[in-house]
Amino acid sequence: MKKQITIIGGGPSALLLAAFLDAEKFSITIYEKNKTTGRKFLVAGKGGFNLTHSEPINQLIKRYSPTNFLDKALLNFTNTNFRNWLDQIGIPTYIGSSKRVYPIEGIKPIAVLNAILNTLKEKGVNFKYEHTFSGWNNDNNPIINNKITPTDYTVFSLGGGSWKVTGSDGKWLDTFSKKGIKTKPFQASNCGYQINWKLNFIEKHEGTPLKNIAISCNTSIQKGEAVITTFGLEGNAIYGLSPQIREQLNTNSKATIFIDFKPTLTLENVHSKLKTSIYKNTTQILKKELKLSAPQIDLLKIYLSKESYLNTESLAKNIKNFPLEILNTASIDEAISTVGGIDLNGISKNFEIKNISNQFCIGEMLDWDAPTGGYLLQACASTGVYLANYLNKNG
Ligand SMILES: Cc1cc2nc3c(=O)[nH]c(=O)nc-3n(C[C@H](O)[C@H](O)[C@H](O)COP(=O)(O)OP(=O)(O)OC[C@H]3O[C@@H](n4cnc5c(N)ncnc54)[C@H](O)[C@@H]3O)c2cc1C
Numbered sequence: 001m002k003k004q005i006t007i008i009g010g011g012p013s014a015l016l017l018a019a020f021l022d023a024e025k026f027s028i029t030i031y032e033k034n035k036t037t038g039r040k041f042l043v044a045g046k047g048g049f050n051l052t053h054s055e056p057i058n059q060l061i062k063r064y065s066p067t068n069f070l071d072k073a074l075l076n077f078t079n080t081n082f083r084n085w086l087d088q089i090g091i092p093t094y095i096g097s098s099k100r101v102y103p104i105e106g107i108k109p110i111a112v113l114n115a116i117l118n119t120l121k122e123k124g125v126n127f128k129y130e131h132t133f134s135g136w137n138n139d140n141n142p143i144i145n146n147k148i149t150p151t152d153y154t155v156f157s158l159g160g161g162s163w164k165v166t167g168s169d170g171k172w173l174d175t176f177s178k179k180g181i182k183t184k185p186f187q188a189s190n191c192g193y194q195i196n197w198k199l200n201f202i203e204k205h206e207g208t209p210l211k212n213i214a215i216s217c218n219t220s221i222q223k224g225e226a227v228i229t230t231f232g233l234e235g236n237a238i239y240g241l242s243p244q245i246r247e248q249l250n251t252n253s254k255a256t257i258f259i260d261f262k263p264t265l266t267l268e269n270v271h272s273k274l275k276t277s278i279y280k281n282t283t284q285i286l287k288k289e290l291k292l293s294a295p296q297i298d299l300l301k302i303y304l305s306k307e308s309y310l311n312t313e314s315l316a317k318n319i320k321n322f323p324l325e326i327l328n329t330a331s332i333d334e335a336i337s338t339v340g341g342i343d344l345n346g347i348s349k350n351f352e353i354k355n356i357s358n359q360f361c362i363g364e365m366l367d368w369d370a371p372t373g374g375y376l377l378q379a380c381a382s383t384g385v386y387l388a389n390y391l392n393k394n395g
Contacts, residue, residue, distance in 0.1 A: 002027040003395060006142060006151040008133045010037030011168065013363025013380035014157035015116050016077075019085075020388030023123040026153075026395065030125060031144050032167075033132040038113045039166040040159060041377075045109025050100040050374035051086065051093060052079040052381075060378070064370045065243050069344055070379055077385035079378055089115045100374050133158070135175050140356050153358050153395060155387065160338035160364040161186035170332075172365070173341065181353055182346030187246060188335035190239040190372040193257075194328040195232035201302050205295040206230055213237055213296075214263035216321075217244040217255065222371075223263055228295060231330060239336070240371035245326055246339070255326040261296045261319050271316035282310060290319065336372045341365045350390050351383060362387055 003026050007014045010032030018028050030037065044050075053060060057078045064070045083093050083101060091112050092104045103112055120127075128144075133156075137148045161170030170186050177183045205228050214223045215237045224237035238245075241257065248255030262270055270290065277285040283301065286292045292300075300318055301309060308314040332338060342361045347353055351360045362383040370376055 003152040004150075005029070005153045005155065005391070005395075006031065006144075006149060007155045007157060008142060008144070009157040009159060009168075009363075009365075010034070010127070011157055011159050011363060011380065012038065012041050012116075012377055013384040014155070015120065016381040016384035017155060017157065017362060017388050018120050018125045018384075019116065019123075020385045020392075022388075022392040023125070025392065028125045029128060030120075031128045031131040031133065031149075033130065034167040035129050037117065037127070037129075040163055040168050041113060042109050043163060043166055044377065045112070048096075048100065049102055049109055049112075050372070050377070051103065051112070052082050052101045052378040053374035054079060054095040054099045054101050060375070063240075063375050064368055064379060066344070066368065069368055070382065072349070073382040073386035074379065076389065077382045079374075081385075082378060082381050086112075086115075089119050091115050098373070133172065133175075136179060136356075140359070153360070153391060155360045155362060156365060157361075157363045157384070158365045160341060161332050162188065162191075162335040162338050164333055168364075170338070170341070176342065180355055182343035184340040184343050184367050186332055186338040186340040188329040188332045189242040189246070189337045189339050189369050190376075191242070191335035192229060192234035192330035193232045193238055193245060193255075193326045194330070195324055196327060197228075197230075197232075198302055201295075201298055202228070202230060205298060208293075208295045209235065210237070210259070210261075210295060211293065212263070214260040215241060215257050216260070217241040217248070217257045220244050221260075232326070233324075234330075236371070236373060240373075242371070243339075243369050246329070249326065249329065257324050257326060259299075259322040259324060261292055261322065262290060265290075265320075267316055267320045270319050271312060274312040274316055282315070286319075292319075337364060337369075337376050339367055339369045341367050343367055351387050360387055 005026045005028045007030045010030050061071050061074050093101045094104050131144050133144050135143050141148050141150050158172045159168030209225050209227045211225050222237050222240040226233045226235035226237040245255045273289050277289045279285045286297045353359045363380040
C-alpha cells in the first residue's frame with residue numbers, strides 16, 4: 001500500500017515537492033486553506049516575474065544567508081535544473097538584461113501556475129482546498145479543518161508572514177512555538193526602508209528613481225536602482241542589503257547606508273572631474289561633467305553644508321559615499337519576503353522537525369534570507385525538490 005504524504009500549504013515549495021515525489025510510492029495530498037493554490041506566486045507575477053536568477057550556481061548560492069544552509073538543496077536542484085524543468089512542462093524561459101529569469105513573453109503567471117498544477121493532476125496529486133491546519137493531536141497527527149488527519153509524512157510549506165491577503169499570514173508561528181518547535185518572530189525583508197526626508201527634497205523628488213547607483217551597508221554593496229518614496233527608499237539596490245540593514249536596526253534602532261552615485265568612477269576620477277571642469281558652477285559640473293540626475297544633485301545640495309558642497313574634495317567623497325540614515329523597515333505585510341519563522345536549529349539537515357519525526361518544513365517558512373530577483377522562488381523550489389528526493393529514497 002502507498003504511504004500517505006500530507007503537504008500543508010499550496011505555494012511553490014509545495015508544488016515543486018509534489019512534482020518530484022514518486023507517485024508510485026506515495027499517495028500525495030496538498031491541503032490549502034484558500035480556494036486556490038499559489039496566490040503569492042501570482043502576486044509575484046504581477047511585478048517582474050523572476051522565476052530564478054541565471055548566475056553561475058557557485059555565485060548564486062552565495063546570495064543566501066545564513067551561508068551554507070541551503071547549499072545542498074540549491075546544488076541538488078539548480079537554477080539550470082529549474083529552467084529545464086519549466087521548459088519540460090511547457091514554460092520556456094529567457095534571461096533578461098538583469099540576468100534574472102522570466103517566462104518568455106506572452107506566458108502569463110497564471111499559465112505558469114496552471115502548467116505546474118496540470119503536471120501534478122496528471123500524476124494523481126490530490127488537492128483539498130479550504131482546508132486549514134490548526135495544530136496536532138497527542139499522536140502528532142495534523143489537525144486540518146478540526147479533523148485529525150492520520151498520515152505517514154507531513155510536510156509544512158506554510159510560507160512567510162507578508163502579504164496576508166494571499167493566505168500566507170504566518171498565524172502558524174504561534175501554533176508551532178506552543179508545540180515546542182523553535183521559532184523566531186517574523187521580520188520584513190526585501191522591503192522599503194524608512195528615511196526622514198527633508199521636506200524640500202521629497203516634495204520635489206517623490207517617485208523618482210536613483211538609477212545606476214551602488215548602495216553599501218556594513219561591508220556589502222548592491223548595485224542597481226532605488227526609488228524615492230515618501231516613506232523612504234525601495235528597489236533592488238536596497239532590497240539586497242536587507243540582512244545588513246536589519247542587523248543594524250536590531251542593534252542600534254537605526255542604520256546607515258552609503259550611496260555611491262558614480263559606481264563606475266573611482267574617487268580620484270570624480271575628484272579630478274570636479275577640479276578640472278570647464279564649468280564654474282558646481283551644480284552645472286555635477287549635471288554636465290558627472291551626469292548626475294536632479295534628485296542626486298539635490299541630495300548633495302540639500303543635505304551637505306554649503307562648505308562641503310563647494311569643496312571639491314568633500315563633494316567627491318560624498319558623491320562616492322553619501323550617508324543616509326534608515327529609521328525602520330516597511331511593515332511586514334508590505335514586504336516581498338520575511339525572515340524568521342522556523343528557527344534553523346529546530347530542524348535537521350533534511351528539513352525534518354527535530355522534535356517530531358517524519359514531519360518537515362520547506363520554503364519561506366524557514367528562517368533564511370535572499371534578495372528578490374528570482375532567488376526566493378529558486379530556494380522554495382530547491383527545498384521542495386530536495387525533500388522529494390530524500391523521501392523518494394528514504395520514505
Ligand atoms: C509582491 C511580491 C513579489 C514577489 N516577487 C518575487 C519574484 O519576482 N521572484 C521571487 O523569487 N520571489 C518573489 N516573491 C516571493 C515568493 O513569491 C515567495 O517567496 C514564495 O511564494 C514562497 O513560497 P512558499 O511555498 O514558501 O509559500 P507561499 O507561496 O507563501 O505559500 C504558502 C501557502 O500556505 C497556505 N497556508 C498558510 N497557512 C495555512 C494553514 N494554516 N493551513 C493551510 N494552508 C495554509 C497559504 O494560503 C499559502 O497558499 C514575491 C513576493 C511578493 C509578496
